[in-house]
Amino acid sequence: MKGNEAMAEAMIRAGFDGYFGYPITPQSEVLEHLQAEKPMERTGMVILQAESEVASINMLYGGAASGKNVVTSSSSPGISLMQEGISYIAGAELPCVIINVQRGGPGLGDIQPAQSDYFQAVKGGGHGDYHLIVLAPASVQESSDFVKLAMELANKYRNPVMLLTDGAIGQMMEKVELFPHQPRWTLDEIKEKKPWATFGKPEGKDRRIITSLFLQPEVLEDHNTHLQKKYRTIEENEVRYEEIMCDDAEYIIVAYGLASRIVQKSVQLLREEGVKVGLLRPITLYPFPVKPIRDYAEKIKGYLTVELNAGQMVEDVKLSSEGKTKVAFYGRTGGMMPTPEEITTALKESFK
């Protein structure tokens, strides 16, 4: 399956109640696959092609605020349009899933794969102090699995979750083992797990209000403190990363998603040459694997961060390693893909 199709199929199987989206290359297969699959007949899942990404993200707000599990997908320019809505969703603490199949930027850019929305995804993106939980799949299998994981994390923390993938993983075909169907939440489950949700005032109880507006500064500060506390909990509990041959490594390449796939080959080539190199692949970009990067920084001769952008995650690698080792960067932009050999050369050049 294509990555985009696998994500669409995973939405139905994970038991999402609604998808709201607007076509944009290179992710339109998500909406196409969903419409072709007739999810209303399969599970009762609502699919709606919105008039814009601005509308889709606000449909997500409404759907999530009413207690339903909802998801949208887009690509970089569309995700930029959604930023206002994402800020409101984070402020109102609405669990939902947003997929960004990244393409080259800035502006209209192109439709080739890129990783240049890292800052936007992990540092907030919209206005105000907030974080999304950001998952970065590196394969079609993970694209499918992480849709389900994203829904679980969103509901666990009452927080929006972003799947940050790219045009290559979205478009490429790989074997994928689809997880079994899980049913959509029943009314009783919604009532039990989301007592805050607005779908009609329960008899004899207070009305529920979903808002990100707190006009009194004292109250807004309390709300922000509460959000920050939640983010610290997420940082403690949800860091995910993968290590390949890091145990004896003198150099570690840090790369996520598509870039990590290329780096795997570079590591193999370098090992064949006798260079002790490993790969550390962040799976959660927020929360970032700060601790392992800090720990390895004391043991190794240097990090090389490889990204399909002009240098974004490298800042987090530098911050995490606290100046204890050299941090170099290699990247290509605009949808250009480095060869494994380019990366091996970059590592040798950076640490000669």
Place this chain on the structure above:
Amino acid sequence: MNTEIIKPENLVYKKTDLMTDNILSYCPGCGHGTAHRLVMEVVDEMGIQGDTVGIAPVGCSVLAYEFMNVDMQEAAHGRAPALATAVKRLWPDKYVFTYQGDGDLAAIGTSETIHVCNRGENIIMIFINNGIYGMTGGQMAPTTLPGMKSSTSPYGRDEKEMGHPLKMTELVAQLPGTYYVTRQAVHKPGHVRKAKKAIRKAFELSKQNVGVCFIEIVSNCNSGWKMRPNDANQWMEDNMFPYYPLGDIKVDGQLVTK
């Protein structure tokens, strides 16, 4: 004072429980309070408070959820119809209404308004048109009348420079997805009664899932217009009503011919 006559059987009017006791944030003389009450009275009388979700806008009525005692969501500026779309699609048996001002519905939210009306979402849209941005201090709105002064059109709205007032209600009436479109007012008892009938009709129709029911309420903004409440009402009758004539525009999915 003799309080013995205050018995349930003697009461001719009682504030609906679906209006909270919070003190309204609206200026004295403003139509918002009455419009809020009418919507809540209709929900109360139909006994549907357990199945009603309201969406508040950004504007003067940004705090509508403080006063309406039903489940409420606060939307980003102009996006209430998008929220309502999702709620209604995911909960098809619920009553979903938006409550929006002219800046929210007819300027920044134009796209959402048009597309919701064109898709024929089964929601109720309450549109308060006072021809001005009240909350931010009296700036020109899409509905500000020609020649009308505001803080951003201090010498009057020059249509050549600033464009024309937008008759959003006539516009959405043209779309196949709207079923009932009407323009009302709430500044006099007779108008209040008619407006309430219209709101009741919209909620009744919503049950039948026939498309968007769209109710504009032409209201005053004495603060923004810099007038005393009575003068504002008179000015509204003299100036707003000729441009925004009251009455039904579309009934049972058919445009009303006059």
